[in-house]
Amino acid sequence: ELLNKAMGSLAVVARYDTIYKQPAIVLQQKYKGMIGSVGSALNFNEAVALGDAAKDRNDWSEAAGLYAKALKLAEANLDADQLAYLRHKLGFAYFQTKRYYESAVLSEYVARHQRESTYAAPAAHVALEAYARAFNDVLRLEQPADFEEDRITRLVDYVTKTWPTAPEANAARLLLGDLHLHHGRFAEAGAAFESVSADSPDYARALGRAGDAYWHVYADG
Numbered sequence: 001e002l003l004n005k006a007m008g009s010l011a012v013v014a015r016y017d018t019i020y021k022q023p024a025i026v027l028q029q030k031y032k033g034m035i036g037s038v039g040s041a042l043n044f045n046e047a048v049a050l051g052d053a054a055k056d057r058n059d060w061s062e063a064a065g066l067y068a069k070a071l072k073l074a075e076a077n078l079d080a081d082q083l084a085y086l087r088h089k090l091g092f093a094y095f096q097t098k099r100y101y102e103s104a105v106l107s108e109y110v111a112r113h114q115r116e117s118t119y120a121a122p123a124a125h126v127a128l129e130a131y132a133r134a135f136n137d138v139l140r141l142e143q144p145a146d147f148e149e150d151r152i153t154r155l156v157d158y159v160t161k162t163w164p165t166a167p168e169a170n171a172a173r174l175l176l177g178d179l180h181l182h183h184g185r186f187a188e189a190g191a192a193f194e195s196v197s198a199d200s201p202d203y204a205r206a207l208g209r210a211g212d213a214y215w216h217v218y219a220d221g
Contacts, residue, residue: 003031014045025049042066044073048086055093064093084110084117091123095130100137104130108155115162124159125168128152128175135179152179160195170200177209186216 010031013024025046042050051066067090074083091107094100104127110117111124135148156172163169173195180189190213196206 007031014049021045022049022052026053042069042073044070044075044078047073051089051093055089060093060096064090064097064099067093080114081117081119084114084119084123087114088119088123088126091126091130095126095133098133100130100134103127104134104151108151111155111162112158121159121163121166121168124155124163125171128155128159128172131155132175149179152176165197165199167200170196170202170206174202174206177206177213181213186213186220189213190217 007028010024010028013020014028026049029042029046029050047066047070051063051070054060054063054066067086071086071090074086087106087110091103091110094103094106107123107127107130111120111127114120114123131148131152135145135152138145138148152175156176159166159172160169173192177189177192180186180192190210193206193210193213196203200206
């Protein structure tokens with residue numbers, strides 16, 4: 001009887017978007033098991049809240065599963081920014097579990113198709129990092145990485161044109177410079193590093209790397 005009263009109180013708290021909503025939903029799920037409701041179907045808010053709780057304890061595999069479930073339960077009239085945020089969180093959870101291609105595809109979707117969202121540029125950064133990790137994995141297996149390199153190049157171009165002054169754009173320029181260095185394209189690497197914005201905290205480091213790349217061009221010449 002007391003557990004049922006607790007569930008009733010928690011249900012009231014969980015209806016409102018406050019800092020207490022997520023803990024209330026987590027407790028609801030805990031108490032459901034105690035009163036014999038294990039396996040009951042989650043709704044959208046419960047799946048998101050439990051995913052956030054798993055994320056907070058760094059259980060990224062569970063968080064990814066719960067965010068994926070929430071995405072399937074998302075209603076058609078869900079706020080676009082909220083939906084973009086959920087996809088961004090799922091993409092990052094995939095990244096943390098080394099599911100780099102799933103992370104890249106989902107995050108790039110947010111960047112390109114929900115570009116007006118607050119989370120579009122951060123999602124683009126996750127996508128680039130995921131493609132970069134996939135690129136490195138393929139190289140370690142001594143296999144061609146043409147696909148991964150093509151995706152990185154295309155996405156860098158998109159990010160730098162869409163958000164030219166954002167931190168994500170400067171991170172993209174640095175990543176492109178590293179990619180050119182890997183192939184020994186020193187002039188292109190220097191240009192990429194040199195294009196980092198002057199107000200970036202990485203500006204001095206980027207200029208130093210640009211100078212080193214141009215030195216290689218001079219020495220080779």
